[in-house]
Amino acid sequence: MRVGIESINFYGGPAVISARSIFEGRGLDLSRFDNLMMDRKSVGVACEDAVTGGVNAAKPIIDALSEEDKNRIELVITASESGVDFGKSLSTYIHDYLGLSRHCRLFELKQACYGGTAGLHMAACFIASGASPGAKALVIATDVARAAAKSTYGEPTQAVGAVAMLISANPEILELDFGATGHYSYEVMDTCRPLPEIETGNPDLSLLSYLDCLENAYKNYKEKVDGVHFQETFDFLAFHTPFGGMVKGAHRKLIHEELKLRGAVVQQDFDKRVAPSLTYGMQVGNVYSAALYLSLCSLIDQADIADYRRVGLFSYGSGCSSEFYSGVITPESVRKLSTMNIQAGLDSRYELSFEEYDDILDQNVEWLFGIRDKKVDFSAFSRVYDHFFKGKGYLVLTEVDDFHRKYAWS
Amino acid sequence: MNKDQVLEIMKSKMIDILPDLTAEQIHREASMKDLGANSIDRFDIISDTMDELNIKIPLLQFGSLKNIGEVVDFLHENL
Numbered sequence: 001m002r003v004g005i006e007s008i009n010f011y012g013g014p015a016v017i018s019a020r021s022i023f024e025g026r027g028l029d030l031s032r033f034d035n036l037m038m039d040r041k042s043v044g045v046a047c048e049d050a051v052t053g054g055v056n057a058a059k060p061i062i063d064a065l066s067e068e069d070k071n072r073i074e075l076v077i078t079a080s081e082s083g084v085d086f087g088k089s090l091s092t093y094i095h096d097y098l099g100l101s102r103h104c105r106l107f108e109l110k111q112a113c114y115g116g117t118a119g120l121h122m123a124a125c126f127i128a129s130g131a132s133p134g135a136k137a138l139v140i141a142t143d144v145a146r147a148a149a150k151s152t153y154g155e156p157t158q159a160v161g162a163v164a165m166l167i168s169a170n171p172e173i174l175e176l177d178f179g180a181t182g183h184y185s186y187e188v189m190d191t192c193r194p195l196p197e198i199e200t201g202n203p204d205l206s207l208l209s210y211l212d213c214l215e216n217a218y219k220n221y222k223e224k225v226d227g228v229h230f231q232e233t234f235d236f237l238a239f240h241t242p243f244g245g246m247v248k249g250a251h252r253k254l255i256h257e258e259l260k261l262r263g264a265v266v267q268q269d270f271d272k273r274v275a276p277s278l279t280y281g282m283q284v285g286n287v288y289s290a291a292l293y294l295s296l297c298s299l300i301d302q303a304d305i306a307d308y309r310r311v312g313l314f315s316y317g318s319g320c321s322s323e324f325y326s327g328v329i330t331p332e333s334v335r336k337l338s339t340m341n342i343q344a345g346l347d348s349r350y351e352l353s354f355e356e357y358d359d360i361l362d363q364n365v366e367w368l369f370g371i372r373d374k375k376v377d378f379s380a381f382s383r384v385y386d387h388f389f390k391g392k393g394y395l396v397l398t399e400v401d402d403f404h405r406k407y408a409w410s
Numbered sequence: 411m412n413k414d415q416v417l418e419i420m421k422s423k424m425i426d427i428l429p430d431l432t433a434e435q436i437h438r439e440a441s442m443k444d445l446g447a448n449s450i451d452r453f454d455i456i457s458d459t460m461d462e463l464n465i466k467i468p469l470l471q472f473g474s475l476k477n478i479g480e481v482v483d484f485l486h487e488n489l
Contacts, residue, residue, distance in 0.1 A: 188470065202473065205473040209469075253454065256454070
């Protein structure tokens with residue numbers, strides 16, 4: 001049975017700021033800037049949360065389905081490290097605003113940036129189990145950077161964004177090589193979100209853990225799949241992208257580990273097999289649980305895919321859990337994803353000055369976890385709202401009423 | 411193999427990755443970061459040195475080491 005991603009879409013927020021202007025505005029060391037491989041990052045405003053991001057990513061996918069197909073969505077998994085309640089899942093709100101069938105499982109999962117991959121594979125296993133022939137699953141990975149995390153080297157990369165993926169036995173975007181997957185997970189305190197206002201940790205430790213996981217998850221993949229060759233088996237690679245420089249280093253390490261290559265040939269291989277997956281990420285920043293799937297969208301939209309092409313995908317989530325797996329993309333993936341116009345969505349973001357950006361972060365800090373009663377003051381970010389949302393039919397948060405979040409269409 | 415020999419191997423790997431460095435600049439008290447190695451470079455240097463020494467230690471265990479001398483000592487302990 002074929003199984004994988006039938007449709008995918010990315011929502012990249014309403015506003016954007018250049019990464020360089022954050023370096024300059026915060027007085028960060030610019031000699032570290034080029035290593036990041038980051039141009040711009042997406043910024044959210046106070047009328048948004050993990051729910052609105054998820055719905056805004058999923059709505060074009062759902063709108064394109066027939067009523068019959070829509071009613072076959074029997075599972076909604078939301079992966080996030082930006083939840084809004086300890087008990088009530090993001091999926092409950094998302095399911096409601098997408099108007100999905102009530103004969104459906106709803107839950108939320110978390111494992112830092114690995115969450116989206118966990119959701120994808122759990123959903124694929126449900127489809128492949130045959131427990132409900134013809135069923136579909138909606139997997140949403142949606143995250144929001146902590147607004148209070150200012151003046152760190154993480155700040156220029158920490159962004160906002162969401163991916164929605166429809167998982168089914170009709171995998172027109174990515175057909176999984178089902179079962180071809182390697183894992184590597186263990187307890188480590190690298191990065192975390194232990195309080196409403198912070199995301200913290202040790203970035204160097206996280207980088208080391210990412211590299212150890214890549215090496216060992218790939219090794220585990222090779223143990224399960226016969227005849228794997230790092231350059232010949234995979235036409236393209238898409239890795240979890242906290243920033244482009246991390247992926248460049250990870251590719252450099254793995255190709256050296258596997259094939260003992262160094263120098264110009266490594267750069268050529270990177271340009272050919274990896275760079276297309278980074279184009280969107282460099283314009284958006286780190287979108288946590290959605291980051292690998294933004295890379296997949298970038299690859300499909302940017303690479304030359306004239307025939308069946310195998311992609312090696314690596315997902316890492318701090319704490320930590322990781323997975324290296326593979327799947328196949330085709331010219332049909334390109335045609336189908338092009339209907340989502342991801343680049344046009346990114347191009348329509350409002351360009352923030354550093355002062356506007358800093359002001360928006362201060363507004364967003366008022367909306368950290370645990371709000372009981374509060375109305376959104378749309379006038380505080382009216383330029384962003386009028387530019388991006390007004391009349392476009394996006395979901396926005398309007399108020400929290402006795403903890404219940406209320407939304408409306410813009 | 412003594413620690414000086416480990417240091418010599420590490421020096422040659424550093425110069426492979428950062429060709430602008432000279433052997434004189436690389437000593438036990440220096441940190442790779444101060445010598446211009448970014449985070450990815452640093453762990454490439456450690457990986458290459460481990461390859462040459464024919465040892466395999468998870469990179470995670472190098473996270474708290476402060477200078478080249480501490481890296482050399484740690485590698486030497488694991489020979």
